[in-house]
Amino acid sequence: MIAKRFEKIGLFISLCFMVVVPIASYAQAVPTERADEARVDRLLHQMTLEEKMNLIRGGVEPEAEYQGQAGYLPGVPRLHVPSLRFADGPPGLLTRIPAQAETATMGVAATFSLRDAEQNGMVMGREARSLGIDVVLQPFINIDRDLTFARGYNTFGEDPVLTGKMGAAEIRGAQSQGVMAQAKHYVGYDTDSYNVFIDPQTLHEVYVAPFEEAVRAGVSSIMCSYNRLNGPFACGNDNTLKTILRDQIGFRGFVTSDWGAVHSVQFINRGLDMEMPGEVPADSPFAAFMHTFFRTATPAGGAPRELNADDLAGILGGSIPEEPRKQGLDLGAFPRDADPKTMKESLQDGSITEATITQAARRVLYEMDRFGYLDGKQKHIVTPQDIEANAAVIEKTAEDAxxxxxxxxxxxxxxxxxxxxxxxxxxxxxxxxxxxxxxxxxxxxxxxxxxxxxxxxxxxxxxxxxxxVDDDMTGTPIPAGLLSHDGQRGLLRAESNGKKSVDPVLDFTQTNHSALPPNSAITWKGELSVPADGEYWLYLQAIGTRGRIWVDGKELGRTGATKGTVHGDIQHASQDNGLPTTDGLDNVRRAIQLTRGAHALSVEISSDTSGAPAQIRLNWMTPEMRTANHAAALAAAKSAxxxxxxxxxxxxxxxxxxxxxxxxxxxxxxxxxxxxxxxxxxxxxxxxxxxxxxxxxxxxxxxxxxxxxxxxxxxGQNNPAGRLPFTWAKQLTDYPATDPAHPERSAKGVDGKTTFSEGVLVGYRWFDERKIDPLFAFGEGLSYTHFEYSDMKATKSPDGGATVSIRIKNAGRVVGDEVPQVYLEAPKDRPAGVQFAERKLVAFDRLTLEPNESKEVTLRIQPRQFQYWSTSTNAWVLPAGSRTLKIGSSSRDLKLEATIH
Structure with missing residues (x-):
């Protein structure tokens, strides 16, 4: 979805409500291979047009039930077709109830362990069941091709095989819990650009490949992306959605738009099944931004209010003192509505038929039946999370990463x-x-x-x-002697009921045994006396409430929770700074130049609907404090x-x-x-x-x-064995997407177009082709022990794939994991007009060995890895001749090789 992508467009999506009901945990449910198609057809036959629309258009969940998830599908209650809740990751779940934080996706990728990936998927599925969620909007299986891409941290790295295998394992894990997974973002969402061009060979071999693995894993649904791809928008691209995804890959599930990625009702004719968020609450800031195309009825009320950037300003937070160059909102960068025609008009003029709507609804119903949701196997009440079981997976993954x-x-x-x-x-x-x-x-x-x-x-x-600490992110409360109002000590408090009083300091926290009642609405005003000129770091800290701060009449910052936008309408402790305060408050940290003397100060809190005690505190770090902390850190380092x-x-x-x-x-x-x-x-x-x-x-x-x-x-209680899922360059310009000689590859592009002209040479493939030495290679990672490789054998499989066997010995003194990686060399006789990488990853594994222990490992290579996509025949082709396979512990440490014919 949108998230950090909105560094450019300044948006996020969601809503919320919290219900916690302690009941017995539900049994796990594994989706069936196929649904009861006759049952699906019977239900569709009974539905009205509008009921079918309620299966392909997001709606507004009743406030009493709303869990603050990203999306909601109304379902058809008359026919006992349930509603669906969609919640963001990756990783984990984002609703109004805090869920356990899992290792970031890039860390999961660094494990090179399908078991770890599947276990993380199971945690996601368990969290979804606990929090009443049906569809988890993950895994994120785009490619980390551009280090400056705002969402790159969400990927499994730069390699399509690693990405596809790890993503598929997460899907299997999540769906083993009876929860639908939705792979995203299809396709070409590997840059901050909204206008992407990728040649057919590269598209199939690199960017579609992980989605094909997801389909093989039985993924329920796929989210299409914001960007244009080779002209059309990805959510209205019949080549990628119909020809490739449906016809070539054989995907049977449903395709959901990214939130706000629909720009024409005609997208449903080109392969899109479901519009999200669909209907938007009238009081949401997004009501002025996101048009509902899949609407067959005339909307109630007047036109939506105008877009107000102030409504959105706090969602992503502002710049923290260590990141002063963060750009502001650029709402104009996001693609806006283009086709004003409604679904109702399109049905009337015949450009869309009810049969098309029925087919889209059928795909949604198909997955509902497959997962048992039509038989009551979903769960919308909130129950306790399986904290300890999840924590064990999270810690093991962090260790393996x-x-x-x-x-x-x-x-x-x-x-x-x-x-x-x-x-x-x-x-x-x-x-x-x-x-x-x-x-x-x-x-x-x-x-x-x-x-x-x-x-x-x-x-x-x-x-x-x-x-x-050196950089103290929690700080200390501003002393009472520096706060005043109207020439008197303290700040003037004005409550929403009209009551006024004076507070000597602004520190109403559980740590200080002074938390305020839930849903408090209070403003404090006065003056802050600054002892000397300098850059002061002010920290507005809150939980259970929303907060805003003004200095000298200008807003300095606000907490990120905003009604009708960010997941739950409540304030999460980690929302605005990455690190919460040391006592668990959200932390809005801003740097401001102040002169010696008095400065007008105002702080406001308002309800965040959590029902929790309202905590608010105003801390700071003065220039002198920061200097002293840095000096203390150097002194401690010198003496240790x-x-x-x-x-x-x-x-x-x-x-x-x-x-x-x-x-x-x-x-x-x-x-x-x-x-x-x-x-x-x-x-x-x-x-x-x-x-x-x-x-x-x-x-x-x-x-x-x-x-x-x-x-x-x-x-040393854990022996590190993680491997880099990307190439670590010596300089930013070494990467193909940030090479100044090729501006067309950058997010800015040339003439508004970003062209992936490096082709299949993504990541380490580019470094190999251009003979660039990286700082650390793809797949690299050291250990507290060392390993020896011997007896490599490569055997062709009957299906056209291959197996590689290798004996690996732990030649050190401590137990450790090794990650053997198999790379396929380019064919010696390369077909004309076809691009090949010098070598590419085709298989990997992770195994544990005791000191002096050796094991024989067999790695399976899929037939597809020996093929290339032919643009002349629009098919996968096997090049003639023998191929060389190499194995080692990284892309640049290949120890043995074998030839296969």
Missing amino acids: AVLLKNDDHVLPLKAEDLADLVLIGPTAGQVAAIGTFGERSPGLTERQVGPLAALRKLAPNAKIVYA RTAVVFLWTRDKPSFELPGEQNRLVEEVAAVNPNTIVVLNTSQAIDMPWLPKVKAVLEMWWPGDEGGWATAKTLL
């Missing part, structure tokens, strides 16, 4: 002498960077989020660990034997770290020769300090249990 990028002198795992004199530096050392960025994902359970520092102290109770610096990204990194984190590492490494870096990032970043540090450990955004996983990996 850990990628050790550098380990000079075997500085990791930490030794006894390190633990006797250790310093941890950075806010994500004290708190786990569970989700990185709030978007279409589980917000997490703050009460479960144990930071690496606390986890290390628990797992190594005799360790002597100093903590230096070993320093571990934790670095983070929150938004798309575009190859850089926020704030002064690079400088921090440089300065710590200058005073401590045993400096280790732990990364909580989603993509590659520039690391100018890399030669100066001993070790680098990538932990991604690891989910609620990530603090434990990080601590165990640092201590």
Whole structure:
């Protein structure tokens, strides 16, 4: 869906209500291979036209039942055809009730483990059942081709085989719980551009390929994307939706539009089945933005109100102090309505027939029957989440995702002498960077989020660990002596009932034993006395309420929960800063230049419909506080034997770290020769300090249990075996999409068109073709042990595929996992006009070996991997001649090879 994509267009979608009913857990249900088609036809025969429309057009769920999910389908109650709820990820579930935060998709990809992916899918399915959701809007199986793509962090990396296999495993896991999965976004949604051109060979081999795996896995539905593809919009593209998806791949499920991606009622003739969000509540900010095309009745009321950017301004948050260059909203970038004709008019003039509507409704009913929803097997009441079972999967995934990028002198795992004199530096050392960025994902359970520092102290109770936050994201309350109103101490409080009073400080929290009643609506006004000129960081912190702050009459910031828009109308603790406060509040952090003296201050709170106690606090960090914290961190690093610096990204990194984190590492490494870096990032970043540090450990955004996983990996209780799901370049311009010599590939494109002119040479394939040395190769990752490969054999399979067998031995002293990867070389005689990568990933596995243990591993290669898409015959073709297969531990560490004929 929209989420971080709305960095450009400034939108998000959702609504909400919360009901919690403790009942016995429901049994798992696995969808059948096929539905009862006769039953489906009987139901359709009984339906009116409008009832059929209620199966293909989103609606507004009754407020008393609404769970704040992304979408709702009304169903046909008269015929006992149930409604459907659609909820965002990935990963996890986003409704008005906080769900557990799972390891970010890129971290799941880094496990190179189909078992981990399937287990994560099962967690998604269990969460959906607990929260009353029928359709999970995941997995996200687009390709990470452009590091600057705002949604790249949601992908499984740059390779179509890895993406397809991992996505299919998640689908199997989620649907094993009786919940529909919806793979997204089909297709070409691999850039911030809305106008994409991809040649047919590349389209089939790279960008459609993961969706074909999803169809093989039995995915219930597919979401089409916002962008145009080779001219038409993806949601109205009969080539991709009908010719490729239906005819060539054989997809039988339903196609849902991304929210607001329909621009003509005629899209239903071109392969689209369902419009989302469909009908929009009249009081939603999106009522002025999202047109409902699949409407057969005249809407009640007058024209929708004009779009108000202020209504949307808080949804994505603003720039935090470490990211001052964040762009504002660009509502004009999003494709707007083009065809004014309604469904009613199209039915009257015959350009759309009821038979077409019936066919779309049939596909939805087909999946409902297949999943047992027509027999009452869905669940719309909210029941307790299976916290412990889910937590075990989340922690195991975070451990398996850990990628050790550098380990000079075997500085990791930490030794006894390190633990006797250790310093941890950075806010994500004290708190786990569970989700990185709030978007279409589980917000997490703050009460479960144990930071690496606390986890290390628990797992190594005799360790002597100093903590230096450096960048204090929670701050301290503004002192009472600096707040006044009308020449008197304190801020003037005005409540919605007219009552007025004075508060000496703004700190109404459970931590301070002073939380306010639920649904409080209060304004505080007064003046803030600033002791000296400088850049002050003000932190508006809230939960159970919405908050806004003004300084000198100008709005400085607001919390992200907005009625009628973002999932649940309630404030999530992780919504606006990536990290909540240390006591679990949402944190709107802004930098502002202030001069010495008095400045007008105003703070307002209003109901977020959660019914929770309203907590509000105004904290800050002065320039002097920040300077002192940084000096304390360097002093602690200088006096410790070993320093571990934790670095983070929150938004798309575009190859850089926020704030002064690079400088921090440089300065710590200058005073401590045993400096280790732990990364909580989603993509590659520039690391100018890399030669100066001993070790680098990538932990991604690891989910609620990530603090434990990080601590165990640092201590050696977990042996890192994750592998990079993308190529880590030395510089941003090394990537094909950001190569300045090819502006047509960029999101900006040329003349408004973005052309994927690199063709099939995505990711590591480009680096191999152009002989560019990456900083770290695709599939790379170190270990605390080492492995030996021998006895490679390759055998052709009767179906045209192949099997590769290999013996792998753990030649080290500790148990560990290895990730063998098979790559197929290009044919020696390449057919004219066909593009081939020098080599491509065709199979992978992950296995655990005890010290000195060896195992024979067999990897299966699908027939399709030996073929190419012929644009002349519009078919898959097997090139003549023998092929070489290589196996190793990364795309640049290939140890053995074999030839197959």
